[in-house]
Amino acid sequence: MTTEIEGRELTQVGPGTVMGELMRQYWIPAALSSELLPGAAPVRLMLLGEKLIAFRDSAGRIGVMDHRCPHRCASLFLGRNEEGGIRCIYHGWKFDIAGNCVDMPSVPPYQDFKHKVKAKAYQAVERAGLVWVYMGPHARVPQLPGLEILDMPEEEIRVSLIQRDCNYLQALEGEIDTSHFGFLHAGHVDPDDISDDEPLRHTVTIRAPEYHVVDTAWGTQYGAYRAAGADLIYWRFANFLFPFWTQAPNGEFGSHVHARAWVPLDDSHTMFCYLWWKRGVSSMTLPQPVLRDGTPIGGAGRGNKFLPNTTEWLGRWRLAANASNDWGIDRAAQHSNAIYSGIDGIHLQDQAITESMGPITDHKFEHLAPSDQMITRTRRRLLMAARALRDRDVLPPGVGDPEVFRGARSGYFVSDDQSTWQEIYAKRLATSLRPPPPPPSTAG
Numbered sequence: 001m002t003t004e005i006e007g008r009e010l011t012q013v014g015p016g017t018v019m020g021e022l023m024r025q026y027w028i029p030a031a032l033s034s035e036l037l038p039g040a041a042p043v044r045l046m047l048l049g050e051k052l053i054a055f056r057d058s059a060g061r062i063g064v065m066d067h068r069c070p071h072r073c074a075s076l077f078l079g080r081n082e083e084g085g086i087r088c089i090y091h092g093w094k095f096d097i098a099g100n101c102v103d104m105p106s107v108p109p110y111q112d113f114k115h116k117v118k119a120k121a122y123q124a125v126e127r128a129g130l131v132w133v134y135m136g137p138h139a140r141v142p143q144l145p146g147l148e149i150l151d152m153p154e155e156e157i158r159v160s161l162i163q164r165d166c167n168y169l170q171a172l173e174g175e176i177d178t179s180h181f182g183f184l185h186a187g188h189v190d191p192d193d194i195s196d197d198e199p200l201r202h203t204v205t206i207r208a209p210e211y212h213v214v215d216t217a218w219g220t221q222y223g224a225y226r227a228a229g230a231d232l233i234y235w236r237f238a239n240f241l242f243p244f245w246t247q248a249p250n251g252e253f254g255s256h257v258h259a260r261a262w263v264p265l266d267d268s269h270t271m272f273c274y275l276w277w278k279r280g281v282s283s284m285t286l287p288q289p290v291l292r293d294g295t296p297i298g299g300a301g302r303g304n305k306f307l308p309n310t311t312e313w314l315g316r317w318r319l320a321a322n323a324s325n326d327w328g329i330d331r332a333a334q335h336s337n338a339i340y341s342g343i344d345g346i347h348l349q350d351q352a353i354t355e356s357m358g359p360i361t362d363h364k365f366e367h368l369a370p371s372d373q374m375i376t377r378t379r380r381r382l383l384m385a386a387r388a389l390r391d392r393d394v395l396p397p398g399v400g401d402p403e404v405f406r407g408a409r410s411g412y413f414v415s416d417d418q419s420t421w422q423e424i425y426a427k428r429l430a431t432s433l434r435p436p437p438p439p440p441s442t443a444g
């Protein structure tokens with residue numbers, strides 16, 4: 001079980017918190033590159049409980065900084081994005097993307113002390129259509145994580161952002177909670193109604209999977225297994241990767257190159273950031289699954305309807321279905337079992353469930369089951385790493401050795417291999433499609 005203290009340490013992400021400091025050791029995907037246009041208005045960006053602004057200067061470089069002007073704390077969100085920097089509209093001080101004060105026009109020249117003033121700026125880089133921000137110590141800026149999706153050609157990577165109104169941990173745990181699939185997403189699906197070659201068939205034939213779980217160099221991993229006919233096993237591998245990434249088994253293992261981040265905006269809001277390879281075989285690239293007779297499986301839609309983005313701190317990439325409208329739950333569809341949950345859309349079902357737990361799950365109220373061992377182990381792995389950093393300055397996984405992430409792959413396959421589960425994983429990975437060798441890093 002998770003104690004109250006552990007729960008607090010796991011879920012709080014602001015400056016000076018145990019988990020917040022762990023997360024500040026890594027590059028964080030924070031916005032789409034396309035959200036920041038040269039010379040355009042700054043964007044309000046909440047990240048790890050800090051109110052920041054992001055802008056692209058006239059030279060195309062990204063600036064990310066505390067929204068408060070270091071003079072008298074007016075918000076630089078209101079600032080003018082001018083040639084080579086942002087100018088505060090209160091007294092006209094101007095800052096470049098590194099936070100240097102480059103103009104102090106409200107002070108007579110002989111009293112000018114601009115070389116002594118700095119806005120609190122964070123480093124930013126762009127990769128895979130995303131702006132990545134580093135909020136940790138200047139003395140040890142790491143490389144970008146060695147996720148295999150980042151090795152793919154940029155034009156073959158797809159990205160999407162969706163905000164979720166709850167703590168990052170419960171959102172992330174929804175992804176590594178394998179036993180929910182046969183209920184929340186597919187409780188209404190009769191295995192006899194789907195064709196033999198549809199992978200979903202295995203999931204709904206045995207709804208209480210058994211699985212192995214282990215600590216890995218990049219975080220944690222599970223391998224869920226189900227009998228799939230004579231001497232055959234249907235495997236589903238999935239990963240947690242430090243500090244907030246997951247890889248779900250929603251694609252064919254051999255080509256399922258992807259990564260999913262659960263970026264804490266603050267303690268009760270999370271940005272889901274999904275990168276996937278457009279040539280991989282996965283739920284993002286396959287058509288919606290159908291029954292044997294060709295009709296689509298109810299509730300398994302893939303589209304998401306968004307509210308218009310606003311300039312508010314938490315106004316980006318919100319879904320139209322949310323707690324205020326009960327996520328659009330259709331009680332008739334639930335009652336008739338057309339859709340087990342009554343909620344239409346795989347992502348929305350996960351979103352509704354994790355948001356329904358409240359802003360931060362009360363861990364004292366839980367009763368974790370043997371089927372939750374991946375969740376238990378992942379919490380422990382996160383806590384131990386965060387405490388080791390706090391108490392002994394031990395770098396957490398992947399910070400000094402970002403290549404460990406390249407060993408993580410998720411997905412499903414059927415196998416007759418009788419080796420151990422970790423040998424089966426290693427063999428499959430060795431014969432899978434891998435990205436080309438990584439290009440030289442642009443960060444760190």
Ligand code: FES
Binds near residue numbers: 073091093
């Ligand atoms: S508060 Fe920004 S220049 Fe004075």
Ligand SMILES: [Fe+2]
Binds near residue numbers: 174180181185350
């Ligand atoms: Fe799910």
